[in-house]
Amino acid sequence: MDRTRTRTRYFTPSEVAAHNTTSDLWVSFLGKVFDLSPLVACFQGDPLLLPITECAGSDISSWFDPRTRDIRRFVDPQTNCIRYYTPRGRFIHTPPSGPRSDWDNDVGEPWWRNLQYQVGLLSEKTRWIRIVNTLTSQEQLQEVCSEETMEEILQRYLCYNSHARSYTWKFDGAILDMSATLMENGVPDDDQELDQLGLDRDTFIPAVLLHFNDDLTEG
Template sequence: LRRLVGAMAGAAETEGASTRPRVFVPEELAVHNSRDNCWVAVNHKVIDVTPVIASLPAEHAALADPLLDNAGTDISHWFDEETGEVRTRIDPATLQRVPYLPMGRFPHLSIDGKPLSNGPEPPEVPWWRDDSLVRGVMTRKMMRAWIVNVLTEQRHRLVFGAEETLEQVRDRFLEYNSHAKSYTWKVLVPNEDGSGSSFKPLDMAKSLEDNGVEDNQDEAWELGLDADDYLPVIHLSFNDDLTEG
């Protein structure tokens, strides 16, 4: 997934874009679950199949059913992780290789580039390989952290993807504080001389993990502890500048 995020970020920079691909957590994907707003995840990519469904002719409208029935979910098990193509199996009746279709036929299926019987002609690039439909990537791991305003002591528990940069996490936090960019984001770290702890500014271009901040929630659960008590804590120190926001 890191390679995928890196490749997408590189492509964005080539096109002059300044942002990294958006990282989705499962709850964010789940809201895209209707005919007019149908997204799925395939091998970490978040794909908007709404236009695919809308383009189906009336006589083949039923091909949308597997996508609609699984809208807002991860359907990676339909696809081979290595090739990115639809999984296949050997039909015991014909001994021929056929697509693996646990939920039935869906749009753009073909065998060796040829449409299945009684199916529409597939496009040159099927929807699962169409980069124009990709809206971002699924997180490899969900993280939670407490965001604490040093001045007001307000606390918010934020959920985000482990691979997100802190700039991306900050963009999420704008929902709670529209001036989040006017704060320095810090963590409390032990002093090397053992004399206590000091605040260390975070590198906003890196993820929390790449800043050396450990996520101990899984270990806490394994020990029977309340993971909320062991979440990373990010402290926001006001810069006395409201020009950013």
């Protein structure tokens, strides 16, 4: 089965961080990646956007209760009422602390529960690999998500080599299963062990070799 057709796309934190403007605003929280650009456009000029725009491109998981997956709440010591915990200030779809005539309770689905804004998932662990084209000797260092299949990694690599599908991908002499992850293909992730040993990760980045399909004699 081709898992790339049914799986949600994974993003690295650096990819999320690149979307950090009001016209192109992404955030991540609780493992999800949201594109809030349409929300910002809809509420343009509203001061309640400020906490969101200030965090453009960053992870805002600290805003949420991981158990309820809702905004954190607390009991207001002055009113004894339960309120949303928003230390950066109220933001879109969070109610005011008390009754107000200008607040419409019927906001529908709050943005953090509205899956129309979700564009993918945040990788729990990224890793670096070297992709070496044995035909041209060109080498590309690439950060990928550990959850990605080789086909998804190939998709990332296409911007460097549009003919990447004309190659057979190998590691340690074995042809890689493009529907499986790096780990499932036996490409180890030694980052934790290297850190424990005090060794430089960059020195031990695994290399995936690309062999042009007309020349499979090497490796």
